[in-house]
Structures are given as structure tokens and as C-alpha cells.
Amino acid sequence: MTMWGRISGRVCRVATTKSWRPRDVPGSSPLQIIPECNHNNTEQKFPNLVLNNRRNDYKKHNSGNSKITFPFLVLIAASINHEETDLEETKLVGDGNRDIALLIMKGRKMLKERCSFEKIEEVYIEALHLALTRKDRNTIAYVQDQLANLALRFNKLEKAEELFKHVIRNLLDGGIKENDRSIIEISLKLATIYAATNKHDLAISGYNWTIESCRSNLEELKKTKLKTVEQKEDYDNQFALLGMTLDSYGRYHFAMGRSKEALEVTxxxxxxxxxxxxxxxxxxxxxxxxxxxxxxxxxxxxxxxxxxxxxxxxxxxxxxxxxxxxxxxxxxxxxxxxxxxxxxxxxxxxxxxxxxxxxxxxxxxxxxxxxxxxxxxxx
Known part of the structure; x- marks a missing residue:
């Protein structure tokens, strides 16, 4: 089980109360010390530091650079409910798709063993071909989601973006509502990709839509008075997704030099x-x-x-x-x-x-x- 919990039986893994903090990304450590943004492009010998995932590929934002990278935001998105157990995997794709489940589990094992992106992708594509032959939209969307998350973790952002868009289309065509938590989670991931690829208008729109959708869902859940355990769990999971989004948005604001906005959402x-x-x-x-x-x-x-x-x-x-x-x-x-x-x-x-x-x-x-x-x- 990941850091913030899980909702079982869904097509795509959705953010829950134990998937907020990006602490379980294979190949990385929990935190990183990062020099503060130097927006005036002046040298600071020993700058203040920001907490994030300890990774040596972080590039400091400098207002004089034409390209800005945000690997820490990508890590936040990539870490959302990544790990599944074998039992949950089989349940998610159904008993009739056990061969697909086994391929996904094989790919996940290869990821833990730090195999190359290309080798893991081959396994997931084999699973996708099986899903496509069965014309099962839910299973197709699920395998596409696996491929998208894999691309995201290996910083293949353009590929991840296209795959996530396909997942959303398949989910919507399959009857999933636009305000479903699985759609909102993918929107958060897309926002982080847009931030990392300098599509800043899309990034801001994505973050704001995700936040507004979370708030709207929380208000609807409040109307139920949270009488059942399921309703309370659903509320906490939605609340966690809001927190995760605000956390990511705050880091993005800070990297862009918008300290006031960063402070508010953080x-x-x-x-x-x-x-x-x-x-x-x-x-x-x-x-x-x-x-x-x-x-x-x-x-x-x-x-x-x-x-x-x-x-x-x-x-x-x-x-x-x-x-x-x-x-x-x-x-x-x-x-x-x-x-x-x-x-x-x-x-x-x-x-x-x-x-x-x-x-x-x-x-x-x-x-x-x-x-x-x-x-x-x-x-």
C-alpha cells in the first residue's frame, strides 16, 4: 500500500489519503535540498534551501534561462498510487484478463529491478494489444494509464501527455463522469507535464480546474453528512487529492518566482x-x-x-x-x-x-x- 491509501476496484489508480507525498518513487530518496530560486540572476554563495525529492537531476530555475524544468513536479505526479499488489492488479482488470494482469505485474517487477524504459514498455504494449483485441474500453484505459505513468517516471513527457489524453477519452467514452477522481488525478498529472514543458497557460488552467473540481466534489460529499464509512473514506481521499494538488501548485508557483501565490496554496x-x-x-x-x-x-x-x-x-x-x-x-x-x-x-x-x-x-x-x-x- 502506498503512503496515502487506495481505492480498490477502479479503472485507473486515483489519489487517496496515502498517495500525497512523493516518497516512494523507485530510484529516488524521500527529500532533496534545493537552492532557492534566484530570480534576480545574482550569485548567492550559500542560499536558503527548499525541501523536495532528493534527486541529482534537479535544475535550479533562473529567470535568465529560456527553458525551465520541473522534475520535482513530475515526481509528485508520477508517485500517485504507483504500486499495486498482485491481488489488486488481478481484481482491477478482471479474472477474464488475467494474462493482462500478469503482464502488468511483470512490468512493475521490471521497474523495481530498474530495467530500461524500452524493455518495460514492450511488456506494457503487449498487454495493450491484448486489451485492444478484446475491445474493452476500461481495460484499454487501464493499460494506457500504466504506460503513461511509466513514461512520466522516465521523463518521457510528450509520450506521457498523449497517453494520458487517450486515457481520459476512453474513460469518458466508457461512462466515467468528468468530475470523477480518476479524471481529476490525470488532470493533475497533465498540469505537471505542462509546467515541465513550459506550457504555462495550460499548466495554470490544469491546476485551477483540478482544485475547483476537488472543492466542488468535497461540497457535494458534505451534503451526504458523511454517514457511512464509504462516504467518509471518499471525502478523505478527495481531500488528500486537493492537498496534493495545492502542494504541487505551490512548488510550481515558487519555481516561477510567485512567492505570494506559493505561500497561499502551500x-x-x-x-x-x-x-x-x-x-x-x-x-x-x-x-x-x-x-x-x-x-x-x-x-x-x-x-x-x-x-x-x-x-x-x-x-x-x-x-x-x-x-x-x-x-x-x-x-x-x-x-x-x-x-x-x-x-x-x-x-x-x-x-x-x-x-x-x-x-x-x-x-x-x-x-x-x-x-x-x-x-x-x-x-
Whole structure:
């Protein structure tokens, strides 16, 4: 089961209360320290940092660049309910399509084994051919969704975009309503693709439509008084999808230099996370940390420091916090202290970050911290 839960028996995997945070992407670590956006194109020796997926292919946004890439947004979209169990896979495509289910499971196993995109794609295409011969729209849409998610995870964005559009058409032709959660989830993924490919008008429209659709569905669910367990679960899952969308939209705003808009939607995402998981949950702490980074970018250093100190304090008292996560929190706090000219505090925070990083298996993070250590003149 993924981080935020699952709805079973649906054609396409939909966002649920355990699929918000992109922590389970194969081949990546949970968090990343990322230099803040340098919108004035001026050099900053030791910038403040933003929390995200630790990946070495992140490219910092610079207003002087003609092309902007947003792999962190793509990761958010690609991580939505990726993993299924063998039993769920068979149930989703039906007993009459067991051969298709086995091919999808084979492809997923190959993905975990880090096989090439081309080899995994061949397996999924074989499954799609079987679905097409049976003229089953639901199964066709399901396999296309698998292919689209695969393309998304391998950064084949144009291919993913076309496949997701085919999935939506097949779902709508098959009787799925436009406001169904499966359609909304795909719209979020398309919005992240548009952001990553510089189709910014489409990205903004996609994010706004997804948010409005989530809010509308939540209002309709409220009218039921949430009397049944199913209704309550449906509400929480829709609420989680809204939170996921706001989280992604906030990161997009921040990367584009719209700090005010980023702060507004990230705060709402944080409030949703608190309601679903509590204030001490790692997902909430990540959002608090992002808020601190946005405030720092806006020049609200005092408030940013207060928030980041709170994050570190809670994380230190919370069981089962990953060493890499805690290291990133300390590095971000170090960046704030350094920005204030508090070199002693900055060095102390960085030492604690190095200690946590050394307890993790993230070599990329360890190398990043070593760079900051040299910049601060530490031994």
C-alpha cells in the first residue's frame, strides 16, 4: 500500500489519503535540498534551501534561462498510487484478463529491478494489444494509464501527455463522469507535464480546474453528512487529492518566482495535512519547511527561522524520522542562520546535519553537505 491509501476496484489508480507525498518513487530518496530560486540572476554563495525529492537531476530555475524544468513536479505526479499488489492488479482488470494482469505485474517487477524504459514498455504494449483485441474500453484505459505513468517516471513527457489524453477519452467514452477522481488525478498529472514543458497557460488552467473540481466534489460529499464509512473514506481521499494538488501548485508557483501565490496554496496544503495526519507527521513537517523557505525568499527571515526551528524540534522528538529527512531539515535551518549572519549557529546546525546524513545511505546528500561545510570554512 502506498503512503496515502487506495481505492480498490477502479479503472485507473486515483489519489487517496496515502498517495500525497512523493516518497516512494523507485530510484529516488524521500527529500532533496534545493537552492532557492534566484530570480534576480545574482550569485548567492550559500542560499536558503527548499525541501523536495532528493534527486541529482534537479535544475535550479533562473529567470535568465529560456527553458525551465520541473522534475520535482513530475515526481509528485508520477508517485500517485504507483504500486499495486498482485491481488489488486488481478481484481482491477478482471479474472477474464488475467494474462493482462500478469503482464502488468511483470512490468512493475521490471521497474523495481530498474530495467530500461524500452524493455518495460514492450511488456506494457503487449498487454495493450491484448486489451485492444478484446475491445474493452476500461481495460484499454487501464493499460494506457500504466504506460503513461511509466513514461512520466522516465521523463518521457510528450509520450506521457498523449497517453494520458487517450486515457481520459476512453474513460469518458466508457461512462466515467468528468468530475470523477480518476479524471481529476490525470488532470493533475497533465498540469505537471505542462509546467515541465513550459506550457504555462495550460499548466495554470490544469491546476485551477483540478482544485475547483476537488472543492466542488468535497461540497457535494458534505451534503451526504458523511454517514457511512464509504462516504467518509471518499471525502478523505478527495481531500488528500486537493492537498496534493495545492502542494504541487505551490512548488510550481515558487519555481516561477510567485512567492505570494506559493505561500497561499502551500499553507492550505499544510492545513489539510494537519487535519488528515496531524502536526507531527513527516508530510506536515515537509510543508512547514517549504513555507519557511518561501518566507525566507520573501524576506520574512524572522518568521522563517521560527518555523524551521519548530520543524527541527518536532522532528527530533518524532520516532521513525528518516536520518536523511532530518539532515535536510538541519541544512535548511543552517541556510537561514547563515543568511542572518549567525555563523556559529549555522555551523552547529550543519554539524548536526552531517551527523544525520552520515547515518543515512544517501551519498548525494552527504556530498551536498560537504560542499556547504567547505563554504562555511568548517574543518
Amino acid at each position: 499553507k492550505e496544503a499544510k492545513d489539510i495535512s494537519i487535519k488528515l495526519f496531524g502536526e507531527n507527521d513527516i508530510r506536515t513537517l515537509v510543508l512547514y519547511n517549504d513555507i519557511g523557505s518561501i518566507l525566507s525568499q520573501m524576506g520574512n527571515i524572522e518568521e522563517a527561522t521560527e518555523i524551521l526551528e519548530k520543524v527541527v524540534s518536532i522532528a527530533n522528538k518524532t520516532k521513525n524520522i528518516d536520518h536523511g529527512d532530518l539532515a535536510v531539515f538541519w541544512v535548511n535551518l543552517c541556510g537561514i542562520f547563515n543568511k542572518q549572519g549567525e555563523k556559529k549557529k549555522a555551523i552547529d546546525a550543519l554539524r548536526k546535519a552531517r551527523k544525520e546524513a552520515n547515518s543515512s545511505n544517501d551519498r548525494t546528500l552527504q556530498k551536498q553537505i560537504d560542499i556547504y561545510i567547505n563554504e562555511l570554512g568548517m574543518q
